[in-house]
Amino acid sequence: MEKFSTHTGVAMPLKRSNVDTDQIIPAVYLKRVTRDGFEDGLFAAWRNDPDFVLNKPEYSGATVLVAGPDFGTGSSREHAVWALQNYGFKAVISSRFADIFRGNSGKAGLVAAQVDEKVVQRIWDYLDEFPGATVTVDLESRTVTAGEGPDAIVDSFDIDDYTRWRLLEGLDDVGITLGHDDVIAAYENARPSWKPATQKA
Amino acid sequence: MGKTLAEKVWDEHVVRSAPGEPDLLYIDLHLIHEVTSPQAFDGLRLAGRQVRRPDLTLATEDHNVPTIDWDKPIADPVSKTQVDTLRRNAAEFGVRLHPLGDVEQGIVHVVGPQLGLTQPGMTIVCGDSHTSTHGAFGAIAFGIGTSEVEHVLATQTLMQAKPKTMAVTINGSLPPGVTAKDMVLTLITHTGTGGGQGYIVEYRGQAIEELSMEGRMTVCNMSIEWGAKAGLIAPDQTTFDYIEGKPEAPKGADWDAAVEHWKTLVTDDDAVFDAEIVLDASTMTPFVTWGTNPGQGVPLGGLVPTPSDFEEESDRIAAENALKYMGLEAGTPMRDVHVDTVFVGSCTNGRIEDLRLAAEIIKGHKVADGTRLLVVPGSVRVRLQAMEEGLDKVFIEAGAEWRGAGCSMCLGMNPDQLAVGERSASTSNRNFEGRQGKGGRTHLVSIPVAAATAVRGTLSSPADLVSVEV
Structure with missing residues (x-):
């Protein structure tokens, strides 16, 4: 996984709550067997609308998504994270993420930055005034920054310590866990014999 | 502790x-x-x-x-x-x-x-x-x-x-x-x-x-x-x-x-x-969704809500968007909502007990004109068990489609999908926009509501059915 320390990019407002995984990428787009190529399905139902924010030229190079509360509810599909990443997004800012979406983001290397609802509103207001403006998501200092000078929006975001560390270091979870092979084996040896198996070991 | x-x-x-x-x-x-x-x-x-x-x-x-x-x-x-x-x-x-x-x-x-x-x-x-x-x-x-x-x-x-x-x-x-x-x-x-x-x-x-x-x-x-x-x-x-x-x-x-x-x-x-959350089951009634997330629900006996009645602005906007997508007018009795397709199945309600209950309600009735009923067992075993009990015949005689096992119209990854604007009463779990097919409109319902709705063609409970001799 690529390391992530800080990112500054064009921020795109998505002024909706409960943007569920079927909105991020509908099920019919989940049939690929690779991790790439999912950008076509991103927000597929809304993409046909020329007024949809993703279609506006000022957001064509957007890399930071600023969304309403309960972003990523619904399915466990990591394809939702991949679709955002394949399109070019590096970070999503919201006041509340669904658990599985947040977990998947951390595993795949997309920063899910949880901020206070008021911060989302202030960034939206800022982007209304300056469409195409950039926002910085700094994982080192856990801050989001928009604008400059005395009116700049600078606020902290929540991300759990362990995910932050893994993203900063670009670490592979499986590799870390396999380092604990001895404790896993010891646990396995102590499992009750009546626990079910799908086939003979 | x-x-x-x-x-x-x-x-x-x-x-x-x-x-x-x-x-x-x-x-x-x-x-x-x-x-x-x-x-x-x-x-x-x-x-x-x-x-x-x-x-x-x-x-x-x-x-x-x-x-x-x-x-x-x-x-x-x-x-x-x-x-x-x-x-x-x-x-x-x-x-x-x-x-x-x-x-x-x-x-x-x-x-x-x-x-x-x-x-x-x-x-x-x-x-x-x-x-x-x-x-x-x-x-x-x-x-x-x-x-x-x-x-x-x-x-x-x-x-x-x-x-x-x-x-x-x-x-x-x-x-x-x-x-x-x-x-x-x-x-x-x-x-x-x-x-x-x-x-x-x-x-x-x-x-x-x-x-x-x-x-x-x-x-x-x-x-x-x-x-x-x-x-x-x-x-x-x-x-x-x-x-x-x-x-x-x-x-x-x-x-x-x-x-x-x-x-x-x-x-x-x-x-x-x-x-902790405490609820009282004895006051519960058949419950259906009107919107585009599973939290947008109302008793079957209720009305399509009016967005301005919601206190939170975000709920108001979500309700407005949902009613527009669902093609519903605020204040319409839920029981007046016409349904094109009834889907019985999914990991939520696709087990043998669900099919038995659906068959019991639908037995002797016919699926309403202008409505189709899809019955999709959750597994091959459920399908075989249902056939052993003759449930398949009950569904087929009523005019339903008796299908093979799978997730099917719950998420429409296979050919079982709603068309644009088509409205379903579905025993599945998600009423998200486009969940059952692009532009499809989903009302989440229980098995009894699904079965009664198939017969009447509008959102209904078994109490709304005229009893038949079987």
Whole structure:
């Protein structure tokens, strides 16, 4: 996984709550067997609308998504994270993420930055005034920054310590866990014999 | 201080715990299907890794599979590739697979319990958010993404921060004709889609204890729809009776040892939950959704809500958007809403008890003109059982389509989809925009409401049906 320390990019407002995984990428787009190529399905139902924010030229190079509360509810599909990443997004800012979406983001290397609802509103207001403006998501200092000078929006975001560390270091979870092979084996040896198996070991 | 059921099961599975790190949790059963696993197996191949415990892994094909002509090659080439990829991966890595055409094939969350692989006190994961279904047996069961699928394949463990615990206590008894589905839809409207976030929820109280295993699975299945990490129910005699004799259930002395342990899997009297919700089942009624998330629901006897009645601005905007998408006028009685398609099936309501109940209501009636009824068993076993009981004939005589097993119209990855503007009453779990097909409009309903709606062509309960001699 690529390391992530800080990112500054064009921020795109998505002024909706409960943007569920079927909105991020509908099920019919989940049939690929690779991790790439999912950008076509991103927000597929809304993409046909020329007024949809993703279609506006000022957001064509957007890399930071600023969304309403309960972003990523619904399915466990990591394809939702991949679709955002394949399109070019590096970070999503919201006041509340669904658990599985947040977990998947951390595993795949997309920063899910949880901020206070008021911060989302202030960034939206800022982007209304300056469409195409950039926002910085700094994982080192856990801050989001928009604008400059005395009116700049600078606020902290929540991300759990362990995910932050893994993203900063670009670490592979499986590799870390396999380092604990001895404790896993010891646990396995102590499992009750009546626990079910799908086939003979 | 005592422990909650969730804490007991969690603690039994902690392989490694370190300050500032998530727990390393052992996984007793890993269920796999064709949609969320291909990239995980690719990851193993790239790193030269094996599946650590094929004997704790089970795969089936459910999301993509057709429910008609399932004995012929899958027509959609992209779906076929995904299914073929699972078959190749299962063969290469030694994973037990129940493919299309196999008698044990079906929706992964129906297959696990009917094989007896789902048991109390286990940790169960799957790359599917409705894995919470298995919590009905007193297991900690939750959906994971593909990176985590790869992690479990390689290590049989997962790194997980310990969630908080919540009790949902449902007192009293459900009135006749009101089901587990109405109970959970009522709960989700009460909490909103994010109300359970960060919690493992234990459903308890008289109304929960009175549910069958099928009903308990329906409740736990929809835990994710109000954001909970997992939902579970303490195992009791109902649970043990359901498991006993199933193909993979413990036998003989193993059975006795297992039951002895399972009986300890209850929340201690002095345990403390981080949060609690209390509801009264005796006041519940048939419940349906009007909007585009499962928290936008109302009693069947109610009206399509007026957006300006919502206090929160975000709820108001969400309601306006939902009514526009759903093509509904505020103030319309829910019972006046015409339905084009009724879908009976899914991991929420696709088990034998569900089909029996649907058949009982529909027997002697005809599906209304202008409405179609799709009955999709959750698994091949459910299908065969239903046919043995003659339920298929009841549905076919009523004018319904009797289909093969799979996820089907719950998410429309196979050809079973709604057309633009088509309206469904669906026993599934999600009414998201486009969930059942692009532009499709979904009302989530219980089995009795689905069956009565098929007969009347508008959202209805069995009480609305004129009784027929059968």
